[in-house]
Amino acid sequence: MPLTILQKAKKLFDQKKYSQVISLLEPNILQYRESFQFYLYLGLSCLHTGDAGGASSYFQRARQIKMRDPDLLTAQAALFLRRGETDQAVEYYLDALEYDPDHALAKKALQFIRKKGDKETFLNMAETGKITAFYPKPRRTSLHPAAVAAPLAVFILCASIFGIKAVSLSVGQETRADLSSISLQAIDLKNSVEAGGSYRYILTEKQVVQAFENSQRYFQSYRDNQAQVEINRILNSNASIAVRTKARLLMEYLSEPGFDTLKDNFSYATVIQDAYLYQDCWIRWKGMAANVSAPDDRFGFNFLVGYDTRSALEGIVPVSFDKPVFLDPSRPFELLAKIRIENGSLSLLGGGIYQSVSP
Structure with a gap:
């Protein structure tokens, strides 16, 4: 039986022929638009060839399909390591361990960050190519159901590495910091x-x-x-x-939410009444994009709030991303973003986009 395109790509990936994987997969995005593994392998191949922007874009699309895959989380953590941003990488590795407490690469990376985790070390590793030691190799199956709570041993490991002082061990929720020192x-x-x-x-x-x-x-x-x-x-x-x-x-203790974890979502009508009261809050609004631009490594557009049904426009807010994003501006989508005020005007710093793959 002849191999499918994705099977061929996996075989090429195992042979470390990353450029060939990209050449094989990119023309077939429409066919595999709902395939998590398609975007994961495409993103990893970009990562290996040094195309961090492409990797970030494909990983983001993969996460829209499947948010809780530890291989994807460690791949996204590697992007932060390439830039020496260890704090952000640690968050992704801890998330990976929450969904797969035995994930070897996440454990290895956390131990390495603890011992040699300065920015210069990782920048040097990125320059010399040694950073590939932290690039995941996807397992043939990606069935990692989210655990109700990581085992106590994993929590103790993370606490001992990063000095986490927990206030509780509530089932189903991450522990929060002890704020007694700033009372x-x-x-x-x-x-x-x-x-x-x-x-x-x-x-x-x-x-x-x-x-x-x-x-x-x-x-x-x-x-x-x-x-x-x-x-x-x-x-x-x-x-x-x-x-x-x-x-x-x-x-500094507040966390960046995801589409499925954001609580207390404020409407545009509420925010516009007193934007300063909601500065740095996160919102999840539906709408459309206009005047899309992508200079250098940034990405921006005017967000038509509430125009996802094309019947009512609540307002227009400029949005900027500090990374490339996967977006079809001809179709509505949901935006996760942080509220900013620039020169007295409301703007948004993009965190993520969720857009249905079906027209």
Whole structure:
């Protein structure tokens, strides 16, 4: 029986003929538009040939099809390692271990980062080609159902490597950081507001303390968007410098959501009423793209919010990605993005796009 195109590509990949894999697969994107392994092998081949932009684009498309594959997560982590961005790589490796606690490459990479994980090391490895040691080789089956919770041994391994101080071991949720070190102290409570000055929000001492406590409570409840709103309320108010500083520290603990993990999604109508209150929050809006541009390694367009049905337009917001994305501008899609305010105007920093493969 003759081999299929994908079977031929896998054989070529095993023979390390990565350019031939790309030449074989790219003309058949339409035929394999719903194949996870097609985009995974295509992305990995781009990675091996040094085309990081192409790899990123194909990995993103693969993740739209299957979000929880550990081989894909380690491949995306390798992209961060190439740039020396170990913090982001660690997050992807930990996610890979959550879905496959025995994933050897993820364990190996975390141990290496712990011992030699400085930026210069990985930049040198990328330059010399040694970084390929962290490129995954896909297994023939990709059946890795998400575990309800990673075994305790894996959690202990990660905690010992990265100094994670957990507050709980709740089944089905990642542990959150202990925020006791940035809680308000007695002196903060006594001097929680400043006198004089121009502020967007004027709060009483009680309101400042309540907003700060709300932000921590929302954080521990995995409602990072609501926590960010309370932080913004503090940062744009007459709260004391000490309180504002601790609010900014809390921001560093907030996580980037995915399409399936975003909570408290704010509508365009809500955000436009007071954009500063929602700055740095994440949104998931439907719409269309117009005026698409892709200069250098960036990608941008004007997002027609609510125009996915082509019957009503809520607003137009500029969107920019710091990486190439896979997008058909002729069809509607769902956008995951972070709210930004530039020169007093609302804009979005793209995080991901979900677009149905069917017209």
